[in-house]
Structure formats: structure tokens, C-alpha cells
Amino acid sequence: MKKTKEEPSAEPPYKLLDLEVTPVKKWAAGVPAVVASVSDLIVNKTLLRGGAALFKMNQFDGFDCPSCAWPDPDDDRSPIAEYCENGAKALAEEATTKKLTAEFFKDNSVYDLAKLTDYEIGHLGRLAEPMYLPEGGTHYEPISWDDAFKKIAEHLNKLSSPDEAAFYTSGRTSNEASFVYQLFVREFGTNNFPDCSNMCHETSGFALMPTLGVGKGTVKLHDFYDTDVIVIIGQNPGTNSPRMMSALEKGKKNGAKIIAINPLPEAGLMGFRNPQEVAGVIGKPAHLADLYLPVKINGDMALIKAIEKFLLDFEKTSPGGVFDHDFIKNKTTGYDAFIERLESYDIEELAKASGVSQKDLYEAAQMMAFKKRIIFCWGMGLTQQHNGVNIIKEIINLLLLKGSIGKPGAGPSPVRGHSNVQGNRTMLINNHPTQEQLDRLQQVFGFNPPRHTGYDVVETIKAIHQGKIKVFFAMGGNFLSATPDTTYTANGMRKLDLTVSVSIKLNRRHLVHGKESLILPVKSRSEKDIVNGELQYVSTENSMGVVEWSRGALEPISDMLINETQVVCRMAKAVLGSKTVVNWGRYADDYNAVRDDIEKCIPGFENYNVRVVQKGGFYLPNAARDGIFKTKQFGDRAPFTLTTVPDNTLQEDEYLMATTRTHDQFNTTIYGLDDRYRGIHNERRVIFMNKKDIEKARFKPGDKVDLYNYDDGIERIAPLFIIVEYPIPEKNTVTYFPETNVLVSVNNVVKESNMPASKYVKIKIKPYNPDVYTEIDEELYLSKISG
Numbered sequence: 001m002k003k004t005k006e007e008p009s010a011e012p013p014y015k016l017l018d019l020e021v022t023p024v025k026k027w028a029a030g031v032p033a034v035v036a037s038v039s040d041l042i043v044n045k046t047l048l049r050g051g052a053a054l055f056k057m058n059q060f061d062g063f064d065c066p067s068c069a070w071p072d073p074d075d076d077r078s079p080i081a082e083y084c085e086n087g088a089k090a091l092a093e094e095a096t097t098k099k100l101t102a103e104f105f106k107d108n109s110v111y112d113l114a115k116l117t118d119y120e121i122g123h124l125g126r127l128a129e130p131m132y133l134p135e136g137g138t139h140y141e142p143i144s145w146d147d148a149f150k151k152i153a154e155h156l157n158k159l160s161s162p163d164e165a166a167f168y169t170s171g172r173t174s175n176e177a178s179f180v181y182q183l184f185v186r187e188f189g190t191n192n193f194p195d196c197s198n199m200c201h202e203t204s205g206f207a208l209m210p211t212l213g214v215g216k217g218t219v220k221l222h223d224f225y226d227t228d229v230i231v232i233i234g235q236n237p238g239t240n241s242p243r244m245m246s247a248l249e250k251g252k253k254n255g256a257k258i259i260a261i262n263p264l265p266e267a268g269l270m271g272f273r274n275p276q277e278v279a280g281v282i283g284k285p286a287h288l289a290d291l292y293l294p295v296k297i298n299g300d301m302a303l304i305k306a307i308e309k310f311l312l313d314f315e316k317t318s319p320g321g322v323f324d325h326d327f328i329k330n331k332t333t334g335y336d337a338f339i340e341r342l343e344s345y346d347i348e349e350l351a352k353a354s355g356v357s358q359k360d361l362y363e364a365a366q367m368m369a370f371k372k373r374i375i376f377c378w379g380m381g382l383t384q385q386h387n388g389v390n391i392i393k394e395i396i397n398l399l400l401l402k403g404s405i406g407k408p409g410a411g412p413s414p415v416r417g418h419s420n421v422q423g424n425r426t427m428l429i430n431n432h433p434t435q436e437q438l439d440r441l442q443q444v445f446g447f448n449p450p451r452h453t454g455y456d457v458v459e460t461i462k463a464i465h466q467g468k469i470k471v472f473f474a475m476g477g478n479f480l481s482a483t484p485d486t487t488y489t490a491n492g493m494r495k496l497d498l499t500v501s502v503s504i505k506l507n508r509r510h511l512v513h514g515k516e517s518l519i520l521p522v523k524s525r526s527e528k529d530i531v532n533g534e535l536q537y538v539s540t541e542n543s544m545g546v547v548e549w550s551r552g553a554l555e556p557i558s559d560m561l562i563n564e565t566q567v568v569c570r571m572a573k574a575v576l577g578s579k580t581v582v583n584w585g586r587y588a589d590d591y592n593a594v595r596d597d598i599e600k601c602i603p604g605f606e607n608y609n610v611r612v613v614q615k616g617g618f619y620l621p622n623a624a625r626d627g628i629f630k631t632k633q634f635g636d637r638a639p640f641t642l643t644t645v646p647d648n649t650l651q652e653d654e655y656l657m658a659t660t661r662t663h664d665q666f667n668t669t670i671y672g673l674d675d676r677y678r679g680i681h682n683e684r685r686v687i688f689m690n691k692k693d694i695e696k697a698r699f700k701p702g703d704k705v706d707l708y709n710y711d712d713g714i715e716r717i718a719p720l721f722i723i724v725e726y727p728i729p730e731k732n733t734v735t736y737f738p739e740t741n742v743l744v745s746v747n748n749v750v751k752e753s754n755m756p757a758s759k760y761v762k763i764k765i766k767p768y769n770p771d772v773y774t775e776i777d778e779e780l781y782l783s784k785i786s787g
């Protein structure tokens, strides 16, 4: 794509490397995972420092893995290795001994840095001191912490309304930092909290809250060990939460059956070599999925309905043997209407819409028919579908039929991504808080928090373009690369008066900035945080609602780093001055004070400071886990939801694209250039296509192509991709995120949750044209958004 003017690139350069394709793997982990972990420590020059810290990761007295949100065992943990390859890679990234000091920024302009790939940027090293880019500046310059906070105060205090600022949060932010952050932002006067939940599991919350009365899953880790059936749909444990495979292996050993539903036959769904066991290293891989259903992209709704339809048939021949009628009668509502709707579906049509054979669907139904304990796990394969909320509600329908919620070994289990994304929400990082939550803040602190709904991620991007946001503050993350419609988002970022990023490493967001820009470097979770001579700890909540402490073990990479909690407290003092009613100094001096006030504001945190340091922490209350469904609309009953099967008809030359991550990345952080389970090496700009589709379009594997999207009547182009033949359903394609975010319209969102529908993007594929050119027509966009 040609650029109209010399400005820092919003996208990685289109360097094609030397693609090597090897056979798709049939199992995950094993010795290659250990080798990959060690080599990442070496690449990041932290074999000793990082290697030593691994012994403290996920231990009872150690620090929480900064990567995914998979829980640690409640009771027994291996003292040597309570982590996976991805955890080791995440640690290697932050434990690196390479540093970016003022000298580095003096030698490298923003423009030159933007010419590097994301992988290259990520491997430059840790940010070591606060940096500032003045208006019109070409190089970041050092700035003191105090001056940085003064700049933020100047900008925020001159806004005509607090709603002209937006405050982003990444999932890595601790409970303590999240709580003080939302407190500051609300005392400042806005609920503009775009956060990473808006891109990963907001959809799950929107489905679970009205059906079960909680916005989270109900399953505990132990439930995986003792269940009958585990269904994994739209989720890839081998890459996204690798230690989940140990839980699956344990469940299987105890007799559970596993059904894997995914357009791609992911290695982590098929088999597992446990690198912590001798048998896993030298023996045969443990078989995971008993049944693999290669669903089409967005064929999930039809697939679940088809299974329900077969279950209904079985129930008719064995009345009372398949459905749990006591549970349905006492705990649910809407059963008759649901069955009437289900009867109207034709199994042949459902099978066709799902892309799975009737025989396989029948087998899946049979595996569940006479079992009472079923767990459904899902990830962004569902939450990023345009109808993701309804797909998850359909899963709940199935679990309700089986009475498979609110008892051991059963229930819904949305598998969260980033390690404290669930905790951020619990700590009220939420653009749509309830009035009760705000009332409690008011009672405890005495100021009246803003009551109106703020902006989520997609709304923030649009508001920036409409000139409604002037200051964008990011607590961690890489907003630009994580969000959809890259060119459009980047153009908005450039219009802002001030962008501020609290970060541990450099990323593309720092290089596509507002008129002025600040980088505030902080300690990583693995580093010691000593305040007034006392070693502090923070806490996080994992995917299963366990809150546990986390205390860093490494010496910080630079003595100019502070903790995120300190950043917020010092910023709050600078911005709010004498107007504040909060004692920020008390929080900054001792995080116990933060936890004491969390306890006053958020139910479930009673005796927080005592319980959080107990071995394994504590579980937050979860009524649905105990079989109590406090739904707003239906009292103490869980409703069956009437949903519909979407029409996914495509034009002759159209394909559905889902974006995914490689095994060598976590969210926007690129650890390496391979995706070894899928057999891809040394290249990220690939598109997975079905053999028949490649032939029909007269392409060949290895051909270079450009990818197009035409949503909103705008042409978006992701140039220069290589076709890879892959076992994927016809008319479906998969590419890597964030390279193809540029094709995801900011208007292509999940109904209700407003998340980007990045797993449901209509594309066209054309031969590579080096002269291809496109730009976002902003006027057109704005007319569509406001119209």
C-alpha cells in the first residue's frame, strides 16, 4: 500500500521472509516446547535472570504469569515448573536485560522505528525511563516523572469536558492498579473505559449475565478433572492457554470424553505430550479429542442446534433419560417455546449450515445424551462472531436441557485471554457500570461518580475521529495493533492532542501517536516493587474467579521504573490537586490500603488482605456456580433463549476470514516468526485456504495475493500474502492478527457486545499487485457512523 505522506507506519512493513511449510502437527507441547522456552530466554539475553525467575512463576509465594488467565492448581503445584512454553516466553520478554534508554531514542527517530516489524520492535528491549515527544518532534526525549504528570494534568484540565478523554486498560493491569485507576478516572469525571474485554470476552458477559445472572463462567479447575464430557468450541488451548491441556489430560484419564469443534484441526485439541512427565517426553502423545468437528466459520449456531435436535430425538425415545426435567422445571423458564422452535429445524439443513456431517453430529449428541456433567469451553472463535452473544446463549440452552450448570464437573467455561482481564472488570474497569456499583463508590468516597455510559473500544475509535476525544491514556497494551480497521484507527490517533502509554516495552502504539506523546515505563509483574522499604504485592483474578497474590522476584531493569499503582496515584494528585477527596498518598505508600478500600466497594472481597495471601488465594462468590440464577428479568430462573441460524451466503468470489494468533505470539506481542503446530515457519503474511478453493480460483499454494474487504462501501486492502493449502472448510480462510486487522471494519461488530467481529470478515482474494493503492475515505466513514 502506498503512503500519501511520510508518517510513521501504522502497519508492519510488508517484508516477505522465507516461508517454509511443514506438515500440520497432531500434538502439542513435549520437548519442542521446552526447547522453544529456553531459546526465547537466550534470544532475550536472560537465560540466568529469566531462568531463575521461572521457578517463582505461578508458585504460592511467587508472581502470577503475565500471559494468559488459565488458573493454577488450588492445592498441589510443581515446585520446578508450574508454567508452559508461553508463560516462559512472556517472562523472557519482560525479564530481558536489553534496555531502551534516552540514548537509544536520541539515535532513533520515531519514523525510523516505525519501519521495523512488530517482532523487531518488541525485541529492542525494555523501556527504562519516561520519554516525551513534543508537537512536531521527530525523536522521543527524556522527561522527569513529575514533568510527565504535569503535562498530563495540563492537558486533562483544559478539556471542556472530562468525556473528552478516554482511558484504556490492558488485561495485565493488577487489581490494585485497576481499582485506583477507575477511581481516579471517575473522580476526574468520565466512564470512558475502553478496555481489552471489549475485544475478547465482552460477548461472553453479555450472554451469561441475562441467562445465568453472572457475567463469568461457573467452572473450577477441579471440575475438569471429574466430568463426563468436555466440549471445546472456538478455542485453541495448545496456543492460548497451554496448561489447560494438562487439565484435559487429567480429565481424560478419569474417563471424560472430549469433543473439539473448530474450523482448524489445532494440534492442542488433538494430542498432548506433557513435558513435565517422563511419559510425555519419551512415550506416545496423550490423545485429547475423541471427536473433532470441523465446523465452518460461523457454523457454530447450526452445529449446536443440530446436537440439540438429536438430543431431543433421543429424549423422545428415552423419556427422562436425556433431559433433566427436574432442573428444567425448577430452575429454568421458556422450555416449551424453545422446544417448539427446535422442532421446526431440519437436521439436514443444520448439518449443511454447520459444515459437519450428520453422522458426526449424531455421534457428538450420543456422547452427551446420557451424561449429566458437561463442560463447554470457548474462546474468541465464538466471542468474535457477529452473533457471538446468541451462539453462547445457545450453548447455555444446551446446558440447561442437560441440567449441567451449578453442579460439580459441569457448566460454561469461557477461557479468558490476558492474565487479569477478568479482574479488571471486577475492579470496575467498565464503561457501563451498574448504578449499584457507582452508589457504593459514592458511599465510600463521597464524590458522585459520572452516571452515564462511557465509550467502549469501538466507540472510542469513532469518537476520536469525530473530534470528541482529545486525550487518550493507555494503561498497558497496544491499542493500535489490537483494534480493528488499522488505517482508520491510526488516522484517528494522529489527531489526538496527547497520547499517553504506560508500558514495559516499545510497541507500534508509541510510534503512531497524538500531537504530543508520553511513554511512562513501569515495572513488570516479575520485578520487585519496594515502596518505603517494604516489598509490595499485587493480586489478580484468573479465568475461574480465584484471586491470588503476586509478588515480583527480579530486580527491576532500571531504577527509574515505578509501579502502575504509583503512576495512577501520582497522576491523580497532579490532575485533581486540592479538589480530590481521595487520599492518594495512602494508596501509594502501601497497597494494603488499596485492598482495604476494594473490600468496602466490591462484594466478595471481605477480609481481602488476609485471604489473598492464604495458600492459593480465594474464590469470588458465583451464585450460578451454586445453582442459583439471579437473572434480572426472570428472578431466580435461567431462561432458554430463542435464537436463529444466520444466513452465511457468500458471493462467488467471496470468502469468510477469521483472524487468529500464531503459536509464537501473545495478543499483539510477537515472540517469533513461526507457527510450528500449523507448520508455518519464518513468515506471518500467509492465508490458509482449502485445496478446492485454491484450485477453483486458479491459484496455487505459494502464490502471492492481496486481500480485500468492502464493508461500508470502502475498499480496504491487506497486500502481499502467501497462499498456504490447509485442512479448512471450503470458502473459509484464516490469517494472522494483527496483520489483517486492516480488513476488519470498525462497523463489523458483534451484536449487543459491540466487539469487533474479527472472526467473521468477508474478503476477496486477488493476485498480488505491487501498485495497489488504497486509503480510508474518512468522510464516507463518518457519514456511515453518524447516519
Ligand code: SF4
Pocket (backbone or CB within 6 Å): 058, 065, 066, 067, 068, 069, 070, 082, 083, 084, 085, 086, 087, 088, 240, 241, 242, 243, 244
Ligand atoms: S497456561 Fe497461561 S497462565 Fe499458565 S503458564 Fe501458560 S501462559 Fe502462563
